[in-house]
């Protein structure tokens with residue numbers, strides 16, 4: 084069985100408060116985009132994990148797919164599986180690639196092993212693997228609060244626009260990005276802000292990680308500015324970076340950026 088875990092972008096990200104457990108409460112809109120890994124799982128006599136494509140730091144046993152398997156196996160007898168992950172979604176990008184793999188693997192296990200877990204059950208497993216992992220279970224645009232794992236409906240359809248994701252040659256650690264951010268409450272509700280025309284979002288919607296991450300990696304801010312120069316109605320860093328995305332009315336010419344970063348068109 085092969086599935087194709089997709090990436091996400093964050094439309095706005097307000098870091099509201101530091102929590103007693105060390106995490107942060109936030110407010111964001113998660114929006115799925117068309118950049119994919121490929122994840123194959125088949126039942127097999129011995130457990131095996133292999134990956135190809137982009138090198139994943141941390142070793143196989145630390146892979147979130149293996150962690151997902153171990154988590155579910157505490158509650159349910161599982162068959163041994165042979166897993167192959169082809170990694171295409173950039174890492175340290177703010178695109179949630181590792182979380183997507185884990186969530187899609189949970190869904191695969193549910194089917195492969197006839198576990199009959201509901202989406203709520205799967206989300207409960209997912210939130211134990213990573214704060215933004217639960218989003219990928221239903222994988223629809225949502226307004227997320229608390230650790231980024233509590234969802235309310237968000238009506239957002241960007242299909243009439245041309246979305247671009249650009250990944251510079253730097254990687255940002257999520258934990259480092261959170262340690263550099265200053266939490267502050269009292270911003271407008273993102274569910275109201277996204278109702279404005281996209282061209283007005285730049286006055287209303289921000290990503291709180293940009294200030295400190297741009298300071299450390301000016302190349303990311305430069306890239307965001309390049310997307311505006313190329314005609315973006317709205318451009319922002321995604322999550323804790325380093326990827327930036329642009330929302331355009333038509334396909335932009337970004338060929339001058341292709342030497343210094345990886346560009347994903349029409350996502």
Ligand SMILES: C[C@@](CO)(OP(=O)(O)O)[C@H](O)COP(=O)(O)OP(=O)(O)OC[C@H]1O[C@@H](n2ccc(N)nc2=O)[C@H](O)[C@@H]1O
Pocket residue numbers: 093096105106107108109111176177178179180182212213214215216229230231257258261321322323324
């Ligand atoms: C910033 C966001 C925005 O969508 O995404 P990315 O940019 O990483 O994709 C998420 O909050 C990332 O979620 P995720 O990458 O799943 O985080 P986790 O693995 O659970 O946590 C990594 C580390 O980030 C910090 N962390 C994460 C989530 C949160 N709400 N508060 C935090 O302070 C903690 O220090 C934690 O140890």
Ligand SMILES: Nc1ncnc2c1ncn2[C@@H]1O[C@H](COP(=O)(O)OP(=O)(O)O)[C@@H](O)[C@H]1O
Pocket residue numbers: 139140141145146147148168170173174175176177178179180181182184185255256257322323324
């Ligand atoms: N399947 C996976 N894909 C990517 N990263 C993984 C995976 N499993 C574990 N990781 C770990 O998660 C870290 C980054 O995860 P990722 O979700 O890609 O971050 P971000 O959302 O910030 O881009 C990597 O450094 C790696 O050690």
